[in-house]
Amino acid sequence: MKKITILGSxxxxxxQALDVVAFNPDAFEVYxxxxxxxxxxxxxxxxxFKPTYGVVYDEQAYKNLRARFDSKATTLLMGMESIxxxxxxxxxxxxxxxxxxxxxxxxxxxSIKAGKTIGLANKxxxxxxxxxxxxxAEETGATIIPVDSEHSAIYQCLKGNDHGAVSxxxxxxSGGPFRGRNKGELENVLAAQALKHPNWSMGQKITxxxxxxxxxxxxxxxxxWLFDVDLDQIDVVVHPQSIIHSMVEYVDRMVLAQLxxxxxxxxxxxxxxxPYRKPVNHEPLDLVKLGQLTFEAPDRTAFPCLDLAYEALxxxxxxxxxxxxxxxxxxYKFLRGDIGFYDIPDTIARYMAQSEQIEAPTxxxxxxxxxxxxxxxxxxx
Amino acid sequence: MKKITILGSxxxxxxQALDVVAFNPDAFEVYxxxxxxxxxxxxxxxxxFKPTYGVVYDEQAYKNLRARFDSKATTLLMGMESIxxxxxxxxxxxxxxxxxxxxxxxxxxxSIKAGKTIGLANKxxxxxxxxxxxxxAEETGATIIPVDSEHSAIYQCLKGNDHGAVSxxxxxxSGGPFRGRNKGELENVLAAQALKHPNWSMGQKITxxxxxxxxxxxxxxxxxWLFDVDLDQIDVVVHPQSIIHSMVEYVDRMVLAQLxxxxxxxxxxxxxxxPYRKPVNHEPLDLVKLGQLTFEAPDRTAFPCLDLAYEALxxxxxxxxxxxxxxxxxxYKFLRGDIGFYDIPDTIARYMAQSEQIEAPTxxxxxxxxxxxxxxxxxxx
Numbered sequence: 001m002k003k004i005t006i007l008g009s010x011x012x013x014x015x016q017a018l019d020v021v022a023f024n025p026d027a028f029e030v031y032x033x034x035x036x037x038x039x040x041x042x043x044x045x046x047x048x049f050k051p052t053y054g055v056v057y058d059e060q061a062y063k064n065l066r067a068r069f070d071s072k073a074t075t076l077l078m079g080m081e082s083i084x085x086x087x088x089x090x091x092x093x094x095x096x097x098x099x100x101x102x103x104x105x106x107x108x109x110x111s112i113k114a115g116k117t118i119g120l121a122n123k124x125x126x127x128x129x130x131x132x133x134x135x136x137a138e139e140t141g142a143t144i145i146p147v148d149s150e151h152s153a154i155y156q157c158l159k160g161n162d163h164g165a166v167s168x169x170x171x172x173x174s175g176g177p178f179r180g181r182n183k184g185e186l187e188n189v190l191a192a193q194a195l196k197h198p199n200w201s202m203g204q205k206i207t208x209x210x211x212x213x214x215x216x217x218x219x220x221x222x223x224x225w226l227f228d229v230d231l232d233q234i235d236v237v238v239h240p241q242s243i244i245h246s247m248v249e250y251v252d253r254m255v256l257a258q259l260x261x262x263x264x265x266x267x268x269x270x271x272x273x274x275p276y277r278k279p280v281n282h283e284p285l286d287l288v289k290l291g292q293l294t295f296e297a298p299d300r301t302a303f304p305c306l307d308l309a310y311e312a313l314x315x316x317x318x319x320x321x322x323x324x325x326x327x328x329x330x331x332y333k334f335l336r337g338d339i340g341f342y343d344i345p346d347t348i349a350r351y352m353a354q355s356e357q358i359e360a361p362t363x364x365x366x367x368x369x370x371x372x373x374x375x376x377x378x379x380x381x
Numbered sequence: 382m383k384k385i386t387i388l389g390s391x392x393x394x395x396x397q398a399l400d401v402v403a404f405n406p407d408a409f410e411v412y413x414x415x416x417x418x419x420x421x422x423x424x425x426x427x428x429x430f431k432p433t434y435g436v437v438y439d440e441q442a443y444k445n446l447r448a449r450f451d452s453k454a455t456t457l458l459m460g461m462e463s464i465x466x467x468x469x470x471x472x473x474x475x476x477x478x479x480x481x482x483x484x485x486x487x488x489x490x491x492s493i494k495a496g497k498t499i500g501l502a503n504k505x506x507x508x509x510x511x512x513x514x515x516x517x518a519e520e521t522g523a524t525i526i527p528v529d530s531e532h533s534a535i536y537q538c539l540k541g542n543d544h545g546a547v548s549x550x551x552x553x554x555s556g557g558p559f560r561g562r563n564k565g566e567l568e569n570v571l572a573a574q575a576l577k578h579p580n581w582s583m584g585q586k587i588t589x590x591x592x593x594x595x596x597x598x599x600x601x602x603x604x605x606w607l608f609d610v611d612l613d614q615i616d617v618v619v620h621p622q623s624i625i626h627s628m629v630e631y632v633d634r635m636v637l638a639q640l641x642x643x644x645x646x647x648x649x650x651x652x653x654x655x656p657y658r659k660p661v662n663h664e665p666l667d668l669v670k671l672g673q674l675t676f677e678a679p680d681r682t683a684f685p686c687l688d689l690a691y692e693a694l695x696x697x698x699x700x701x702x703x704x705x706x707x708x709x710x711x712x713y714k715f716l717r718g719d720i721g722f723y724d725i726p727d728t729i730a731r732y733m734a735q736s737e738q739i740e741a742p743t744x745x746x747x748x749x750x751x752x753x754x755x756x757x758x759x760x761x762x
Contacts, residue, residue, distance in 0.1 A: 159542065162658050249665070252650055270633060276543055277542070288677055293674045295669050
């Protein structure tokens with residue numbers, strides 16, 4: 001039985017991870033669940049899964065839950081110190097890092113430092129701190145299994161293969177809701193239109209990132225750190241059906257791909273059961289029913305965020321942190337209707353050019369830059 | 382440096398294997414080349430690759446070559462005993478079994494018995510003697526790496542994975558030149574029409590097998606033996622572009638696929654370099670350029686040979702040998718215009734029903750049944 005900690009259990013990934021636990025009651029024992037403020041769902045989860053610890057990040061939310069929750073099975077804890085504790089405790093076999101946003105980076109750092117086996121769903125961890133954390137993982141023996149469908153696909157296509165023989169990582173992209181439209185057509189597009197993602201049901205922020213292709217840009221950066229390849233070895237192919245989740249090309253021109261229906265329980269289950277594969281209860285792939293899979297090149301003019309990500313990675317240091325922080329705040333502004341679609345890449349590019357560089361930043365420096373950029377963007381009209 | 386023996390060096394697979402050797406002069410040393418009668422090409426190969434031994438199976442062809450060939454580097458040998466010798470010699474690291482037809486089974490048997498690492502391109506080896514040879518390979522520690530594009534794909538998709546977690550093997554089929562036509566339209570079809578294969582450039586016999594889907598049927602039988610799965614775990618999907626070479630579905634609904642341009646040098650090179658991957662000089666896959674991949678169910682009414690293969694495998698014993706021998710002779714008759722397209726499956730079915738069963742046949746029994754069936758078919762009008 002694997003003892004697991006789920007960071008961000010009330011989010012989309014966290015909930016689906018608990019579906020996997022519920023479907024495999026003999027495989028997992030929940031050691032700790034962690035949430036931020038969503039205590040209604042959290043309380044249900046505590047009652048159902050009876051973890052040893054339930055940790056609430058937000059102080060007020062913790063107090064509210066504390067006032068009404070009474071269980072002998074579960075001890076309630078509060079704050080980042082407790083989150084770090086349940087992410088590093090020697091008894092924990094697997095930590096799912098599914099906290100959304102930069103705050104999720106802190107427990108991931110400590111968990112990697114503790115040499116844990118980690119299912120990584122938090123984007124910021126590698127986007128902003130890949131250069132810091134991958135060597136640390138190497139040092140401590142931590143195993144990082146990606147939970148993104150794309151990176152999980154690549155991880156599976158690399159397993160058992162000669163890593164030195166990789167010639168290319170091919171990330172597939174659905175192309176998002178605006179695929180096929182040109183820059184002129186997208187100038188005045190609204191958030192509501194961007195929120196209609198064709199294949200994946202996800203949170204609002206990631207859905208906008210999918211519409212701008214920044215999501216794919218962030219994945220390019222993650223792929224670079226996860227799989228230790230050069231930037232020019234990472235390609236992006238638009239594949240609207242989201243059936244091929246990504247591919248690896250080897251020097252012998254053999255391409256390995258992982259296919260499946262778009263269902264996050266697939267990569268979540270893979271990471272949780274790793275190195276084994278266990279039955280799941282979601283829909284199997286039926287290529288005959290699907291009929292066809294199509295492919296096209298990404299439109300880098302209509303979707304400049306993709307190239308911004310390549311650029312940020314080339315610039316290195318804290319530039320990916322600047323890009324990521326600026327993007328997130330700009331997406332919120334776009335969602336509120338405060339700015340237009342192309343204000344996102346234009347503003348990111350401006351911040352990337354203007355911000356002070358820090359080579360080989362520490363965790364604290366990364367967090368500080370992240371905070372500063374967010375504040376600056378919030379202050380802008 | 383790997384010392385290699387190529388059985389059938391003047392055939393399509395053999396020639397391409399020598400292309401791989403020529404492209405990797407530091408990786409391979411040719412220990413022996415083996416041909417049947419094609420001594421003109423063979424002589425060129427001996428001059429170029431300077432193997433220690435050149436073995437000609439046919440006595441008259443050997444004598445003709447002997448009369449004109451003079452080389453200090455290469456000793457000429459003749460006949461099956463010599464073929465077996467160069468397939469088993471302790472100095473040989475890798476044996477490519479690319480002799481066409483049932484005769485290729487004999488050196489494969491001895492090579493497996495000697496515990497060699499084998500690149501297997503000869504269909505008959507597993508179709509007729511899988512039940513005999515797979516346990517033998519297990520016993521001697523022989524490694525059998527398939528050279529068929531489909532089985533090579535599956536082999537690659539299984540590598541590094543939990544074999545017990547396989548739920549399905551999905552063989553792709555181009556559908557051949559008659560894909561989409563119904564039984565009525567195919568009644569009077571001619572060999573010349575069947576020889577126009579859309580994707581692969583192959584010999585005449587295998588091209589007709591591709592038109593009847595018997596080729597896929599034979600591959601189903603090979604897959605059963607190579608990958609130790611139940612027959613109902615093997616699916617066939619028609620994929621006209623022949624880009625996805627085959628797939629493996631795992632219990633977690635993850636499907637791994639191997640993709641590439643249809644070029645036999647891919648799987649040949651993979652088998653020869655195994656367990657490494659080395660650069661090749663053929664065209665890379667470009668999914669954007671291809672644009673789309675399509676999938677459909679095989680038409681089991683128009684192409685009854687596919688189900689005959691499943692049936693033969695279920696019947697077991699020598700039935701796959703009966704089916705394979707009957708098919709081969711009937712294909713030759715069809716190529717000569719002596720019989721019609723559906724005489725192939727109809728006659729095979731008749732022979733399968735009538736022939737005497739031998740449970741757990743020996744190699745000699747398999748070879749005897751093969752010979753008998755061929756003679757009978759030849760005698761039929």
